[in-house]
Amino acid sequence: MISTLWRRTSGTLGTVLLCLGTLTFVLPFLFTVVTSLRTAADVARSPLGFPHSLTLHNFTEAFGQIHYGRSALNTLLITGLSCLSITVIGSLASYPLARITQNWSTWVYRLFILGTSVPIFVVVAPLYLLMRDLNLLDSYAGVVIIYTAINLPVAVFFYTSFVRSIPVDLEEAAALDGCGALRTFFTIILPLLRPITSTLLTFVALQVWNDLLVPLVFLQDPDKRTVMVNAYSFIDPHTVQPTTLFPAALLGVLPLLLIFVFLQRHVVAGMSAGAVKS
Amino acid sequence: MFHRRRATMAAFLLPAIVIYGAFMLYPLARGVYLSMTDSLGGPIANFVGTEQYRAMADDPKVTAALWHTVLYAAVVVVAQNGLGLLFASLLFRRPKVRKTLSVVLLTPTLVSPVMAAFIWSYLFAPEGGINALLGVLGLDSLQHVWLGDTSTALYAVAAVNVWMFAGYSCAIFLAGYMSVPTDLLDAAAVDGASGWQRFRSVEWPMLAPALTVNVTLSLIGSLKVFEFPLVLTNGGPAGATDTLTMLVYRNVFGGGKFAFGIAVSVLLLVTVVVLSSATSSLLRLRERRI
Numbered sequence: 307m308i309s310t311l312w313r314r315t316s317g318t319l320g321t322v323l324l325c326l327g328t329l330t331f332v333l334p335f336l337f338t339v340v341t342s343l344r345t346a347a348d349v350a351r352s353p354l355g356f357p358h359s360l361t362l363h364n365f366t367e368a369f370g371q372i373h374y375g376r377s378a379l380n381t382l383l384i385t386g387l388s389c390l391s392i393t394v395i396g397s398l399a400s401y402p403l404a405r406i407t408q409n410w411s412t413w414v415y416r417l418f419i420l421g422t423s424v425p426i427f428v429v430v431a432p433l434y435l436l437m438r439d440l441n442l443l444d445s446y447a448g449v450v451i452i453y454t455a456i457n458l459p460v461a462v463f464f465y466t467s468f469v470r471s472i473p474v475d476l477e478e479a480a481a482l483d484g485c486g487a488l489r490t491f492f493t494i495i496l497p498l499l500r501p502i503t504s505t506l507l508t509f510v511a512l513q514v515w516n517d518l519l520v521p522l523v524f525l526q527d528p529d530k531r532t533v534m535v536n537a538y539s540f541i542d543p544h545t546v547q548p549t550t551l552f553p554a555a556l557l558g559v560l561p562l563l564l565i566f567v568f569l570q571r572h573v574v575a576g577m578s579a580g581a582v583k584s
Numbered sequence: 585m586f587h588r589r590r591a592t593m594a595a596f597l598l599p600a601i602v603i604y605g606a607f608m609l610y611p612l613a614r615g616v617y618l619s620m621t622d623s624l625g626g627p628i629a630n631f632v633g634t635e636q637y638r639a640m641a642d643d644p645k646v647t648a649a650l651w652h653t654v655l656y657a658a659v660v661v662v663a664q665n666g667l668g669l670l671f672a673s674l675l676f677r678r679p680k681v682r683k684t685l686s687v688v689l690l691t692p693t694l695v696s697p698v699m700a701a702f703i704w705s706y707l708f709a710p711e712g713g714i715n716a717l718l719g720v721l722g723l724d725s726l727q728h729v730w731l732g733d734t735s736t737a738l739y740a741v742a743a744v745n746v747w748m749f750a751g752y753s754c755a756i757f758l759a760g761y762m763s764v765p766t767d768l769l770d771a772a773a774v775d776g777a778s779g780w781q782r783f784r785s786v787e788w789p790m791l792a793p794a795l796t797v798n799v800t801l802s803l804i805g806s807l808k809v810f811e812f813p814l815v816l817t818n819g820g821p822a823g824a825t826d827t828l829t830m831l832v833y834r835n836v837f838g839g840g841k842f843a844f845g846i847a848v849s850v851l852l853l854v855t856v857v858v859l860s861s862a863t864s865s866l867l868r869l870r871e872r873r874i
Contacts, residue, residue: 321681324674328685334747335691337713338703353716399600402593414597421608423860425808427829428853431836431846432611432618435625455607458600487592516696518811523837534698543705543815551706555699562694 342552349549368553372536373528378561381532384446384521385514388453389507395454396461396506397499401491403462404469405477415466421459429456430523437524444527452524453514461506468502469495508569515562533558619847624840636847645823646831646848652738653807653827653855659742660749660806665798667746668753669791673783675754676761686758689751697748697811704744705731705816731817734824741812741825749805753798760794761787789874796867803863807856828852 341349342364344357368374403415433452434443442448472495480490521532531539537554619636623629640646671689675682692700707713708730715727730740764787772782810829813819819826819834828848835845 317678320674321678324678324685325681327674328671328688331747331750332688332691334703334707334713335695337707353711353713354720395599395603398596402596406590406593414601417609418600418604421604423804423856424608424612425804425829425849425852425856427808427810427832428849429608429611429615430832431625431842431849432614433607434836435614436607436611451603451607455603458604458608462600481589487589487596491596512694516698518696518698518814519833534696537702538698538815541702543702544709548706551702555695555702558699559695563691566694 338552338555341548342556344549346547346549349547353548364549364553365557368550368557371550372533372540372554372557373531374533374536374557376529377531377533377536378557380446380530381515381534382561384449384453384532385511387446387450388457388514389510391450391454392457392461392510393503393506396458397465397496397503398491399458400462400465400469401487401495403466405474415462418459418462421456422463426456426519430519434523444525444530446530449520449524452520453510453517457510457513460509464502464506465499468499472498504569508565511565512562615846616850618843619850621843623843623846625836625842629843632843636844639844640847640851645826646851648823649826649828649831649848650851650855652825653809653829653852654859656738656742656745656809656827657803657806657859659739660745660809661799661802663742663746664750664802665753665795667750668798669757671750671754672757672761673787675758676787677779682758686751686755689754691751692748693752695748698815700744700748701812701815704740704747708740708816732821734821737817737821737824741809741816742806744812744816745806745809749802753802756798756801757791757794760791763793764790792867792871792874796864796871799867800860800864804856804860807859808852828855 340357341353343360343362345359345361345363348358399418403411403418437443437448437452440448442451476494477490480494485493516534518534518538521535522538525531525535537558541551541554543551618629620631620633621629622632622635671685675685695703705712709715710729710732714730718724718726728736731737768786768790769782772786777785808829809827810833813825813827813830814833817825819830828851832845832849832852835841835848837845839845
């Protein structure tokens with residue numbers, strides 16, 4: 307009786323402590339949100355104190371400073387096109403890689419997987435020369451191609467292991483009914499790929515939206531710059547007040563947070579994908 | 585019939601092979617070649633063999649950057665996975681709050697590295713959040729210029745990395761926990777095993793695959809860190825947070841030492857490939873033995 311009571315109390319206590327621990331962990335984030343809603347004078351008076359009045363002024367200020375409207379649209383366009391091209395090209399490639407069991411296809415697969423451990427820094431300089439020669443510097447197309455190339459290894463890895471887990475019976479039946487490879491892919495395989503596609507999409511969208519290096523190097527035209535590049539080049543964190551710094555940081559993640567609210571189940575699944583199976 | 589089918593199927597690979605080959609494999613090969621030239625990025629380049637590599641070996645900045653990169657990765661891998669594992673094992677025992685808290689822990693992961701660096705550059709500032717907090721707690725003696733001191737800067741930058749991705753490690757460990765058969769845990773509970781005993785002899789071995797994934801991912805991720813040192817310290821103070829990626833960026837896009845920068849990037853590639861394949865094969869060997 308007493309031991310049950312003791313266990314229950316210590317269990318509740320543990321849960322409370324765990325909640326507090328989690329809270330401490332995300333405290334910098336909450337602090338960012340609260341501070342960006344305060345006035346500069348208020349923050350200067352007591353950086354950690356409770357806000358006396360809330361204002362959206364900091365956000366409108368940061369909005370103009372990092373040219374948010376234009377750069378958010380640019381980032382959205384680049385992220386959307388990259389996601390589309392990675393999923394289409396990646397899923398198409400995974401079908402033969404999963405189904406054709408021959409020496410050459412194993413090698414092609416390995417070549418793709420190799421790419422998962424190649425840091426972009428290793429190819430960035432030669433890629434710059436290549437893009438310059440192809441006249442693709444300063445173009446959305448160039449950036450989308452680069453994102454496609456560097457994310458294809460992950461897409462191929464995700465899709466191929468997923469297609470391998472789909473039984474071949476359905477496809478054989480379709481083949482006997484006279485379905486070609488193309489039709490089999492579109493009517494049978496593609497619809498089955500939906501869950502892994504949303505997982506992959508959240509992964510890729512996070513990568514592309516948050517990336518600094520590729521747009522910094524390959525997009526010089528101010529009109530084409532992304533949110534991260536503008537935030538990086540217009541705001542120096544060492545001289546700037548938190549009331550300018552924090553709203554800028556929040557504006558950078560706002561669209562992702564909104565998407566996350568709708569897709570959180572897939573995001574969590576996507577982030578932990580592969581851990582159980584491997 | 586099946587022959588033609590297979591040919592069509594193989595054709596599906598074409599777009600992927602073209603893009604991956606032209607924009608990943610070709611630049612990779614060209615980079616290795618350029619690292620053996622005196623290229624400045626223009627059309628003229630002479631083959632100079634291992635000259636850039638010899639210059640690299642003689643350059644204390646490169647040796648220091650290599651050491652910073654490896655040390656940074658070691659700190660991040662240990663701290664991030666330790667924290668992730670701690671949160672995951674505590675959350676696993678509390679199914680009621682598990683889902684909500686694991687989602688909350690993931691929010692820093694959504695913040696981009698640039699934005700996380702913005703937030704923490706204020707928190708680490710001399711008059712910033714952490715020192716103010718220490719002041720409020722009466723721990724003034726611990727106040728510090730975190731990013732301005734050569735002895736703490738690299739660890740401060742690593743802490744931001746850990747903060748951002750510990751929730752991610754936690755999510756992967758939790759997924760690993762979900763694959764532990766419940767009857768195994770029940771049996772251990774019936775046998776009267778304590779919480780620590782259950783963790784040590786049942787959960788920890790079952791988490792081996794999750795550990796392999798987590799360590800490999802965090803190792804590769806931290807070896808190629810760029811945005812954190814760039815935004816937080818720009819390599820300073822006195823080069824204390826200069827990593828290999830920072831050297832690549834600075835030499836290739838501004839230093840006029842194009843080929844040298846590419847040679848540093850090849851060093852980065854070798855470091856990543858050697859360390860990550862050694863670690864993951866060791867961990868897989870361990871998985872099999874358990």
